[in-house]
Amino acid sequence: MTSSDPGTMRDRVLDGVDLAATFVLATECAVTAVQADLDLFGILVLSFVGSVGGAVIRDLLLGEHPPAPFRDWRYAALAVAATLGVITASVTIGHVGDFTPPLAIDIFEAVGLALAAIAGARKSLDYKLNAAAVVVIATVNGCGGGMLRDVLTAQIPSVLHENFYATAAVAGATLLVVLVRRFEVRQDAAEAIAGIAIFGLRTAALLGDWRLPHLR
Numbered sequence: 001m002t003s004s005d006p007g008t009m010r011d012r013v014l015d016g017v018d019l020a021a022t023f024v025l026a027t028e029c030a031v032t033a034v035q036a037d038l039d040l041f042g043i044l045v046l047s048f049v050g051s052v053g054g055a056v057i058r059d060l061l062l063g064e065h066p067p068a069p070f071r072d073w074r075y076a077a078l079a080v081a082a083t084l085g086v087i088t089a090s091v092t093i094g095h096v097g098d099f100t101p102p103l104a105i106d107i108f109e110a111v112g113l114a115l116a117a118i119a120g121a122r123k124s125l126d127y128k129l130n131a132a133a134v135v136v137i138a139t140v141n142g143c144g145g146g147m148l149r150d151v152l153t154a155q156i157p158s159v160l161h162e163n164f165y166a167t168a169a170v171a172g173a174t175l176l177v178v179l180v181r182r183f184e185v186r187q188d189a190a191e192a193i194a195g196i197a198i199f200g201l202r203t204a205a206l207l208g209d210w211r212l213p214h215l216r
Contacts, residue, residue, distance in 0.1 A: 013188065014122050018055060018068065021115035022075050026051035026082035028109045029149050034086060034096050036153050043087065046152055048079040051112075054144030058120050058137055062127060106206050109146070110168075114198040117142030117169040118191050121176050125187065131177045138173035139166055142198070163212050164205035172198030 029050030033043040052069035059067035069075035090096050120141025124134040143166050147157040159166045176194035179185040185193075204210065 011126075014119060014126075015072075017115050017122065017191075018119040019074055019078060021112050021119055022051045022055070022069075023078045023082055024108065024112035024115060025054075025145050026079040027086060028105060028112060029145070030083045030086035031096050031100055031105060032149060032153065034090055035100075040087065044080065044083050046149060047083040047086075048076065049152065050145045050149035051075075051079050051082070052145065053148040054116050054141040054146075055119070057144040058123065058141040061137055061140065062123065103206060107203055110199050110202040110206070113142045113146075113165070113169060113202060114172065114195045116145070117172055117198055118176070118195045121173045121194070122187070122191060125177075125180065131174075131181065134177050135170055135173040138176075139169040142166075142169040163210055164202055167212065168198045168202040168205070171201055 026047045030043055030047040032050075033046040036046075038046060052075050055069050055075070056067040059065075059069075086096060117138045121134055121138035123141075124137045129137070143159045146165075147159055150157040172194040175197055176190050179190035179193060180187050
């Protein structure tokens with residue numbers, strides 16, 4: 001770290017993971033916006049809000065003002081780039097929603113979920129928060145953007161009914177905390193293991209149609 005002030009704590013790994021999550025989630029949100037038949041401005045808004053929403057909520061919970069996505073131009077640039085890529089694909093090869101299987105979109109989103117949750121966990125660990133707080137903020141970071149995306153497209157947020165969505169983030173963040181604080185595994189290695197676990201659990205649930213109990 002280059003500063004002793006937790007409010008300014010940033011490192012290259014955190015930046016890289018955070019920005020990678022932004023690009024993946026922006027792409028997924030742009031595809032969702034095209035499928036929802038939003039106009040060009042609507043596609044851009046949904047892409048930006050859905051991709052940085054989790055990071056904004058995370059930073060607000062950590063007391064960072066303004067949040068990183070509003071201080072670093074790269075977040076907006078990646079959201080715009082992802083949006084332009086989806087729009088270009090739609091113009092040149094056809095409506096992306098017509099040839100993009102829903103399962104493929106969900107699995108792609110699982111990558112963003114894993115990256116965003118790990119970014120939230122890493123930043124929370126930098127602040128020396130307790131284990132429960134790390135898990136909560138990691139989950140919020142992973143799922144927050146998707147919740148805002150669903151609200152803007154008038155859907156019930158996936159986190160409230162999709163199987164092993166938030167659950168995967170909770171499990172991965174918990175695994176990370178246990179590896180780092182209980183078994184003293186190197187943090188970078190623990191983050192890689194936890195990220196793979198989140199992606200693997202979410203993907204397995206999608207492929208295997210795993211379901212948490214529902215009351216009917």
